[in-house]
Amino acid sequence: MPLKLGLIGYPINHSLSPWIHNEFMQRLGIEGEYLLYEVPEANLGTMINHIKEMKLNGFNVTVPYKQAIIPYLDFLDSDAEKIGAVNTVVNENGKWKGYNTDGQGYIRSVKMSFPDLFGASKKVLLLGAGGAARGIYRALTHEPFERIDIANRTGERARSLLDVKEDRVETSILSFQEAEQQLFNYDFIVQTTSVGMKPNVADQVISLENLKENTVVSDIIYQPILTSFLKNAQRQNGRTHLGHAMLLYQAQLAFQIWTGKTVPLDRTLSKLEQRLRGNE
Template sequence: LSPAMHNAAFKKLKIGARYMLFEKSQEEFAPFIAQLKLTRVSGFNVTVPYKETVMPLLDEVDEQARQIGAVNTVVNKDGRFIGYNTDAFGFITSLKSDLKCPPRGKNVFVIGAGGAARAIGFALAREKAREIRFYDILSERAKKLSQDIIKTVDAVGGGGNTEITFVHNMPLNRRKIFSGIESADILVNASTCGMKTGDPMPIDPALLPEGIVVYDIIYNPSPTKFIEAVKARGVQAVNGLGMLLYQGAAAFELWTGKAAPIEVMRGALEEGLRECRKK
């Protein structure tokens, strides 16, 4: 979907550029980045699982991206590759715009502890959520992420009184696994669970408390089984299309120095999703 979004924006603003996809293995990734430096590329996006891997390969990393510990956007500035993170901006903008749910003073339960969860957790702390609780199938990963974010917000003084913690993985009792969900105002699925056909839902919708809102960063398939299930229970929920849109708009502006044509980009994303459903 990203090529459709960005290429529509380039066309609208009459910019002579093209956005293309490249899939690379772990072994191919670093040599590919080195090869890109020899081209006229203006910039590029990096997706999972390379948002952290790419950082030491860059000439410079923006301070916010360094604090988050993940890069999703790279700009070629006079031959130097500079890394940024637009995921945090994209998530918060979508949360406020699409769910009408500013996180300030809210309890947030985040499923997942990868690069997307890092950006989301950092953004939630900066927005002064009351509590952020992480769950990952690997509890040590959730623990490390919570500790990393605590250190970061303490260092920059942006988290206020946000409590950041993690849930121990106790698979014999699903209610204990999701301890804290009962007091959550916002649930974020920041894992890849739901991206593939046959994936289980990230959490049993029956565990969701009344009044909670759900943000699932998965945008394809749309809707996911999880989104369908929680909406069937009357829960307000959105997928990650808005996050993709707003992080993409921020990346576009970094690459071009021009205001992103948001509605053109949104239309291209929606059309791309319709095409995906036909396949």
């Protein structure tokens, strides 16, 4: 029977998810479809009932519904419950179970490019404290880093992430100014805000003047694919990790949840990069 998959969010006409999951199905010889369900907030309940009637095998959830979807689900994966947000739902014998693949997908994408980064002596700086930062911070705390500090415009928002961390993890809350001054302390910097996204491509959340050479600098923005933040990291002899990798690896995990199959990403990663560069 053909797979029936989709994405719920608003707005989502720009989404690359249909392209990605159709690539996955084609790669594995699976028949199916992945459709967009662009739902204004006032219509969420009606659309959920419609999707239940359609009996989708699974679907993704994006902004603004990663939290709003939870009351409609029957079960939550332990990580999704801890994070308080869902981006992947699977239909298990008529019951809906929610997962969050953002953080795990992000970590998987970094490990593929920088396996040397994951060690007990390494220090991480996380920039931002929004929904994406929450899932990524949770995933980072499962890795053997010495410390993971958080810098954000407001300290209160940053401190709200601490309820998802592992007890062994050391974390300090910094202002952006403090982070700039201490930048040379870190081996890995993760930019999770929307600063630098199209159309404001010249913007940058902090200065990288004090960046240590060979520090891995990551930006989860993928439009533009090479942000101002990453360009400046390269000028400071940093190593860069592009945002489209996270997009693809979290989709790979979602597809694995739906089908039990792992899609090789070697060719798909380069095809996605070419597609994004063509839009610049």
